[in-house]
Amino acid sequence: VAFVVAETQEAANKALEMIDVDYEPLDAVVDPVKALAPEAPQLWNDIPNNLCIDFELGDKEGTDKAFEEADHVITLDLINNRVTAVPIETRGCVGSYDAATETYTLYNSTQNVHANREMFAVNVLGIEKEKLHHIAPDVGGGFGAKNSAYPEPPMVLYAAKKLGRPVKWINTRSDSFLGDTHGRGQTSRVQLAINNDGTFLALRTETVGGIGAYCWTIGPFTPTGGSARTQGGPYTFPTMYYRGRAVFTNTAPMDPYRGAGRPEATFQTERIIEYAARKLGLDPVEIRRKNLMPPEALPFKSPMGMEIDCGDFPLLFERTLEMAEPGAFAARAEKAIKAGRLFGFAIAPYLECTGVAQ
Incomplete structure (x- = not known):
């Protein structure tokens, strides 16, 4: 709406307080599930029910058949709440313009130097990307939130050219909470088909993710392909089936945050396994141990299409248990309870994917 440049922070703050914007309040929707309802406020006239994309992956028919044949079908509704990254240093940048060479220099706290350089140069400033020298020194923590192409850096560059001097912008912590991209934010129904002996037969996950009012740097990736690929761990x-719907909401934009879908998939998978064990009276450690991929089964292509080339998951599982000393759990729990704390024990393997650019 307005961009203030001043000699001091105090002067800039006073100028901001003098700006009066007359807004017309509109109905808003912040819950992605409610945003899908026909009666929900529509963010875009040409996008019915605020649905950005309806994505699916896996074998739906095979998964449905496995559920029909299973001894038990366990269902769990989950909410993976929205978060923001809160890096130790907020976003910030310093931009300058050299009139003699018609080039810009941008020092920017970013994780995404090359892609953002092209975005700022070509798509915002309308110049060749070679005219912008984009430098990322010590980033001060990013965690995904500093991947995105935010509006402030090109505004700083524009102001630097307009004023003929360098311009600096540093985000406040309060504005960081409001203006940085968010992560997670999924509402899911996860179902596990399992036999009496604890053998996993199929996994079905259906999730709805709010992505903000418009697609940000990676669009609807996190609640769709990002969360689908490591389902099942x-x-x-x-067999497995995954459905993800990305929905427009009146919230801050969604973009990568520490895993961009893989932690969500682990949360969905491990929560339904733990819940099934407790509901059926099975040992949660034993059913995990029973269903881990053995090393001799690798390489293996998962039902989500991911190539799992190598690894010894049972070995890592047993080593982790050994380090956790479950035999001493009772004594540690008693000590914690006496101190007024809660104490629990669980194990949750995590499957990461790498080499995605190859």
């Missing part, structure tokens, strides 16, 4: 699932 390191366990042997004969």
Whole structure:
């Protein structure tokens, strides 16, 4: 709406307080599930029910059949709440313009130097990317939130050219909470098909993710392909099906945050396994142990299409348990309870994917 440049922070703050914008309040929707309802406020006239994309992956028919044949079908509704990254240093940048060479220099706290350089140069400033020298020194923590192409850096560059001097912008912590991209934010129904002996037969996940009012740097990736690819973790699932709907909401934009879908997939998978064990009276450690992919089964292509080339998941599982000393759990729990704290024990394997650019 307005961009203030001043000699001091105090002067800039006073100028901001003098700006009066007359807004017309509109109905808003912040819950992605409610945003899908026909009666929900529509963010865009040409996008019915605020639905950006309806994505699916896996074998729906095979998964449905496995559920029909299973001894038990366990269902769990989950909310993976929205978060923001809160890096130790907020976003900030310093921009300058050299009139003699018609080039810009941008020092920017960013994780994404090359892609953002092209975005700022070509798509915002309308110049060749070679005219912008984009430098990322010590970033001060990013965690995904500093991947995105935010509006402030090109505004700083524009102001630097307009004023003929360098311009600096440093985000406040309060504005960081409001203006940085968010992560997670999924509402899911996860179902596990399991036999009496604890053997996993199939996994079905249906999730709805709010992505903000418009697609940000990576669009609807996190609640769709980002969360689908590592569904099932390191366990042997004969079949899986994943459906993800990305929904527009009147919230801050969604972009990568520490995993961009893989932690969400682990949360979905491990929560339904733990819940099934407790509901059926099975040992949660034993059913995980029983269903881990053995090393001799690798390489293996998961039902989500991911190539799992190598690894010894049972070995890592046992080593982790050994380090956790479950035999001493009772004594540690008693000590914690006496101190007024809660104490629990669980194990949750995590499957990461790498080499995505190859």
